[in-house]
Amino acid sequence: SIVSKRYRTAYHFQPPKNWINDPNGPMYYNGIYHEFYQYNPNGSLWGNIVWGHSVSTDLVNWIPLEAAIERDTPSDINGCWTGSATILSGDQPVIIYTGADKENRQLQNIVLPKNRSDPYLREWTKAGNNPVIQPVGPGLNSSQFRDPTTGWIGLDGLWRIAVGAELNGYGAALLYKSKDFLEWTRVDHPLYSSNASSMWECPDFFAVLPGNNSGLDLSAAIPNGAKHVLKMSLDSYDKYMIGVYDLKRDAFVPDTVLDDRRLWSRIDYGNFYASKSFFDSKKGRRIIWGWTNETDSSSDDVAKGWAGIHAIPRTIWLDSYGKQLRQWPVEEIESLRTNEISHQGLVLKKGDLLEIKGTDTSQADVEIDFELTSIESADPFDSSWLLDVEKHCREAGASVDGGIGPFGLVVLASDNMEEHTAVHFRVYKSQKNYMILMCSDLRRSSLRPGLYTPAYGGFFEFDLEKERKISLRTLIDRSAVESFGGGGRVCIMARVYPVALVDDGGTHMYVFNNGSTTVGVPQLRAWSMRKAQVNVKRG
Numbered sequence: 001s002i003v004s005k006r007y008r009t010a011y012h013f014q015p016p017k018n019w020i021n022d023p024n025g026p027m028y029y030n031g032i033y034h035e036f037y038q039y040n041p042n043g044s045l046w047g048n049i050v051w052g053h054s055v056s057t058d059l060v061n062w063i064p065l066e067a068a069i070e071r072d073t074p075s076d077i078n079g080c081w082t083g084s085a086t087i088l089s090g091d092q093p094v095i096i097y098t099g100a101d102k103e104n105r106q107l108q109n110i111v112l113p114k115n116r117s118d119p120y121l122r123e124w125t126k127a128g129n130n131p132v133i134q135p136v137g138p139g140l141n142s143s144q145f146r147d148p149t150t151g152w153i154g155l156d157g158l159w160r161i162a163v164g165a166e167l168n169g170y171g172a173a174l175l176y177k178s179k180d181f182l183e184w185t186r187v188d189h190p191l192y193s194s195n196a197s198s199m200w201e202c203p204d205f206f207a208v209l210p211g212n213n214s215g216l217d218l219s220a221a222i223p224n225g226a227k228h229v230l231k232m233s234l235d236s237y238d239k240y241m242i243g244v245y246d247l248k249r250d251a252f253v254p255d256t257v258l259d260d261r262r263l264w265s266r267i268d269y270g271n272f273y274a275s276k277s278f279f280d281s282k283k284g285r286r287i288i289w290g291w292t293n294e295t296d297s298s299s300d301d302v303a304k305g306w307a308g309i310h311a312i313p314r315t316i317w318l319d320s321y322g323k324q325l326r327q328w329p330v331e332e333i334e335s336l337r338t339n340e341i342s343h344q345g346l347v348l349k350k351g352d353l354l355e356i357k358g359t360d361t362s363q364a365d366v367e368i369d370f371e372l373t374s375i376e377s378a379d380p381f382d383s384s385w386l387l388d389v390e391k392h393c394r395e396a397g398a399s400v401d402g403g404i405g406p407f408g409l410v411v412l413a414s415d416n417m418e419e420h421t422a423v424h425f426r427v428y429k430s431q432k433n434y435m436i437l438m439c440s441d442l443r444r445s446s447l448r449p450g451l452y453t454p455a456y457g458g459f460f461e462f463d464l465e466k467e468r469k470i471s472l473r474t475l476i477d478r479s480a481v482e483s484f485g486g487g488g489r490v491c492i493m494a495r496v497y498p499v500a501l502v503d504d505g506g507t508h509m510y511v512f513n514n515g516s517t518t519v520g521v522p523q524l525r526a527w528s529m530r531k532a533q534v535n536v537k538r539g
């Protein structure tokens with residue numbers, strides 16, 4: 001149909017058709033990247049969930065394979081839900097995932113590759129002793145017990161995994177131990193839990209070295225100075241805490257405990273959920289994948305015949321202060337760039353709106369450095385904004401002037417600007433430092449009714465005395481607008497459905513400044529993005 005073609009992405013991950021949600025068990029094994037995903041083989045709404053499976057050598061082009069895990073045993077008959085891959089002793093991949101049974105109890109199951117010499121690991125065999133973990137034990141709710149993590153090894157040489165759960169009504173990552181990855185016992189305390197929140201979905205636990213963007217392998221020894229990240233999915237966002245993994249206590253200890261979960265840091269401040277990371281031994285980096293849902297209506301999804309994409313895989317690392325994660329699209333995605341245009345030394349005075357011509361505005365990669373000519377007139381920061389940054393983005397919109405900012409990028413704009421999506425910054429002065437607001441405002445993104453069009457937003461701290469440049473990178477892929485502010489300090493993934501997105505040339509792209517302070521653009525580069533071979537059946 002027309003709507004299906006108009007909004008279907010050209011280089012984001014999705015199957016040929018139907019519903020997709022969480023990324024599952026990503027791994028690199030024997031020269032091949034594997035991406036599994038929650039998949040409904042029968043339609044474009046959630047249900048009948050099995051594990052879809054695709055493989056790639058470059059994280060850009062994907063070959064579709066048969067489903068890897070199907071609903072055919074009592075312990076997964078109602079759904080093969082989220083789980084993770086672990087590579088045991090260097091060469092034995094194993095997947096642990098959640099199955100839902102007839103009573104909708106959640107159980108953890110194991111599958112192993114049938115034939116490890118098949119380069120694509122097409123077929124997976126269920127372990128004879130499934131389910132390997134039952135939803136039993138003190139404080140546990142049997143229908144809130146799912147999404148096991150990748151394994152790691154503790155001080156005693158035994159395997160560990162964490163499972164997302166509701167423990168006595170609160171959010172927890174429960175800890176389990178095993179010698180052989182098949183027989184598991186629950187450790188008497190959780191890896192971490194918090195009574196500031198309810199159920200945690202899709203926990204992810206990994207080590208990082210501050211200021212070092214090479215990744216760490218979870219099954220290797222933890223180097224000195226490493227920190228740990230615990231990520232959990234709740235309230236429609238992926239949140240995380242930085243801390244240390246206390247090996248003796250066998251527990252995660254966050255550096256700071258925030259009682260109000262609205263203040264927890266987010267992997268992405270937009271439409272991005274159920275993410276999962278893995279260590280890429282090919283390039284020595286950690287890569288995170290996340291799910292981005294449609295924000296049109298279910299009847300639109302039925303009409304389209306598909307729903308859901310995965311965000312571009314991102315390298316993820318910890319900043320040098322050890323406080324904030326940073327993310328950047330994997331470099332491989334740059335292989336799709338074509339027709340580079342570049343501008344140097346632009347100046348944006350208050351009210352300026354400059355069209356960026358010469359790229360395919362519906363499929364583009366844009367990198368802009370904004371340089372502040374002065375930081376004198378920054379408005380004062382109010383920390384209460386942190387409790388609801390979306391509200392602040394609605395109030396401090398792209399046309400509301402400020403001391404410094406709003407300045408930024410307008411994408412997917414119709415001829416008369418009736419439709420447009422603005423990604424913009426504002427600079428505030430706090431007691432100690434500068435706080436940068438980044439918003440991705442979808443309120444005017446489409447004239448179509450019935451869409452979810454928030455103004456997403458996040459804040460990051462920035463040392464403007466040292467560094468006057470604030471960068472923005474935005475990947476535009478028809479209905480996807482994926483933005484990285486301040487070199488990946490705030491990431492905002494969004495979905496938009498402009499009517500103007502009819503064919504090439506239907507939309508426009510601009511840089512703008514509506515703040516009182518003049519802003520320079522020392523460098524702006526943009527590329528059209530070619531279509532990737534995403535799960536297209538060949539030959």
Ligand code: DQQ
Nearest residue numbers: 038081082146201202274
């Ligand atoms: N999606 C899966 C669950 C997980 C949820 C079911 C998160 O395992 O908790 O499709 O999106």
